Amino acid sequence: MTVLLGGARDSSVVAWRNLVTIRRNPDLLLGAVVSPIVFVLVFAFVFGGSLGGDGYRHFLVAGIFVQTVAFNSAFTTLGLSSDLAKGMIDRFRSLPMSRLAVILGRTASDLVVTSVTLVIMTGTGLLIGWRISSSPLSAALGYLLLLFFAFAMSWIGAWIGLLCRSVEVAQSAGVLWLFPVSFVASVFVSAQTLPGPLRVFAEWNPISAVANVTRALFGNPVQPPGVPPATGWPAEHAALYAVLASLTIIAVFMPLALARYRRVASH
Template sequence: MSALTGSPRAGGVGQSARDSLIVARRNLRRMTRIPETILFGIIQPVMFVVLFTYVFGGSIAIPGAGVSANAYKQFLMAGIFAQTVTFATASSSAGIAEDMSKGIVDRFRSLPMARGAVLTGRTLADLVQTAVTLVVLAAVALLVGWRTHENIGKVLAGFGLLLLLGYAFTWIGALIGLSVRTPEAATSGGIIWLFPLTFISNAFVPVNGMPKVLQYVAEWNPFSATVAAARELFGNTIDGVPKSVTGAWPMEHPVWASLIWSVLITVAFRALAVRKYRRVA
């Protein structure tokens, strides 16, 4: 029976999980057959690390530390990690749009499988690729002088929050991929909105230097919450940098805020993406 008929086979949680893992394996196998996709996905964030560290690191003042390349490295890396995981959105958008254009999604829709398995499988595969990229990026960060100052449990929790944010954003990418007509449009649509999101934040510069309106925007930005949480869990906070300049709750409680934002985004956009998947031709 078709997944669209609402059969018991397609509705069970166990069946949905199995179908999702099958689709995830299919996407991971395809990624390994196109290694340049993974390679370019790693090169871009590595370039950001090198450029921001050596070009801007000696010219940006950090409150409490002044203009210090070493202090900026500790401040910067959580922002680079967060930017990397959120940019996986573009990959999700383009991948799903490509499957749509080739009729692969229509073929999946005709099979007796869980309705959301195609999208869940795709987002899980992207999560694995993002995790691999994050491991390589962390190694590069260590080479340029970044260090953590907390126990291994907190450090792993920091990377876990980063991956959770990346997974949440891949659902936004899934919705974009289902909403556009071509993979090229999906690539542009999947990344263009990320630039204001990531730059109007606490990722690359302290928020206290921004205009007052942008300070509020930056400190209520879900991206900023995860960056602040990662800094706290990595032990990369700097004494002179206040948690919040506007008194925003997410900055005062960044770990909880990051978790809440990521779960809300995942739940909301998964529901929207699955609904769109059911309706799309």
């Protein structure tokens, strides 16, 4: 119990240090906020008219929420890579603190950034006509699922960040893999409209499951206008699959990130 409390205290100190850095350099939030707003405006107004108008906007917004929290894992990648390049990891290693604290503090602070991003994204969605049509409890569960998935994705970002020896490499590595994963999913279109193998990948993509469950919890349409309901195990058990996928990501990438941290910190 003492070890756990010590680890939690160390993690909170590291998380506060990261948040102070953002407070002193608020431009670091621009990437987390501006890009998703641009996606909402472009797809809602440029493509929305040909894809279903207002009905498509109600389908779109929750999907972009999921894409946004997934892309925010790139900030974990960049933050850890920057600390590694500046020698901060070595300094943390020399202190009498939990080995988990550095990574957990980073993921916790990035979760705060994600929460702020979701608040701004919610306001943007409301401005373009998107609405939450469910109960407050269902909406709260939707946001909790988004944050849980964001926490899971941040561990992938942490592992990638500790693999990168330079910030320049981390800037590319943290984002490039997210484009195919987030676009071949039920974010902007239904998985049913994709051809062959892309459809199978999209149906089993955890981002699709989280997006569909979030839409349902918000009382939004799970499919775009004119698209029939999806079938298959991932669609019929989307909530279970979304939670299991998030837990699996944490179970796999948390040990990988810790192992990589021990390796780089010992050099």
